[in-house]
Amino acid sequence: MLAQKQNELLTRTGPGTPGGKLLRSYWQPIATEDEIPPGGAPIPIKILGEDMVLFRDDQDRLGFIGLHCAHRATDLSYGRVENGGLRCLYHGWLFDINGKCIDQPAEPDDKKFCHKVKHPSYPVQIKGGVVWTFMGEGKAPLIPDFQFLTAPEEKRTAFRVIQECNWLQGLESSTDPAHTSYLHRMSEGPGNARSPQDAKFFSDDIHPRLGIENVSYGCRIYALRKMSSGENYLRVNNYIYPCGTTPVTSAPPRAQGYQGRWYVPRDDFSHTRFEFFYQHDKAVNKPALRAIRAENVTPDLHHIRNASNRYLQDRDEQKRDDTFCGMGRYIPAHDAFAIETQGVIQDRTKEHLGSTDIVIIEVRKALLNAIKQLEETGQAPGLLYDAADNRFPDFLCTADYIPDGEDGPAYCRRILAETNTKAAAE
Ligand code: FES
Ligand SMILES: [Fe+2]
Secondary structure, eight states: OOOHHHHHHHHOOSTTSHHHHHHHTSOEEEEEGGGSOTTOOOEEEEETTEEEEEEEOTTOOEEEEESBOTTTOOBGGGSEEETTEEEOTTTOOEEOTTSOEEEOTTSOGGGOOGGGOOOOBOOEEEETTEEEEOOSSSSOOOOOOOHHHHSOGGGEEEEEEEESSOHHHHHHHHHOSSGGGTTTOBOSSTTOOSOHHHHHHHHSOSSOEEEEEEETTEEEEEEEEEOTTSOEEEEEEEEETTTEEOOBOSOSSSOOEEEEEEEEEEETTEEEEEEEEEESSSOOOHHHHHHHHHHHBOTTSBBSSOGGGGGGOOHHHHHTTSBSSSSOSOHHHHHHHHHHTTOSSOOTTSOOOOGGGHHHHHHHHHHHHHHHHHHHHSOOTTOOOOGGGOOOTTOOOEEEEEOTTOOHHHHHHHHHHHHHHHHHHO
């Protein structure tokens, strides 16, 4: 349970709010690279309470500027890409990729006042197949070089979807290891994206032992289950400052596939969920991932199962125990149901947290501490400015069978020591 003041601190992200300042201290993903190909149309993007437009100019340079024209606010995403910028359709004002007004064709030459016009703009960079922006003040940090962002292109791919609730509910669904045994439980068989071996983890041990510890980039999260086969099944996920997670998506032993996820506020009542699929040991199956997505997400980036159709819940599917929730086998739709029905901003003064909510409690603490640290020192945690520091020897994301008597932290110390020694020898 949180006091109302703490809930406000964590969930309010508009300009000037403490939570908004924290989120603006880091680069944030805004769109996938393939949404804005050379010659492609501008895209309206809402982020952290600001309406923006992402576009490529006629030299294919990316710009991220205010959506509403500085003249009289017409939507620039409908504008013409020409003459070194984006031209408003209403009276032809032209803005370059830095938001500079470079033409006011309706004004006579002696009355033009482009130099007086201030239009919002933020820098952009591409990494991991995604366009990122930095909306903070002062020197921009580096975008972290996690493997799922820097790996060869065939090993990664990225998507995004809009969800209709506060960003923190999205983040909390992704850091919570306990809900998989309920919300996502499903029978083996056709349509189950998981291997039969891995599917068992949903149902074999429904009260996992959880743990969490602080690391340089956020928190490492452990969930240990005793399988019916007798094996100790450990999943290691992560929370990454300020709004990222890395859930495992492949099976033990020593699972090699996971997702990076970012939950970026559009405003306080909706957010964009980014998914970075990554497979360490082989290429990701992009056509299969695209096909699953096309079946479940609309072209305007919303879940096909949503509140307006009660998530297409099928009570017969539920009775047959094909799925626990009766909402098909596309896991992100289950999560959307769980978080959107909490209310647009969950009232955390009324919740009742138990022992398996330890990860939720600790990640909230990490976020509140990060806000405090930023306010007191002007510096948010985990920011990197030197390329030599942009590496993560303490990062691990996997699922594995571990020996009796070993726990999550001990397992990670063992595996990271092996991996880092091997990397140093190469
Ligand atoms: S509103 Fe854009 S040019 Fe007038
Ligand atoms: Fe989930």
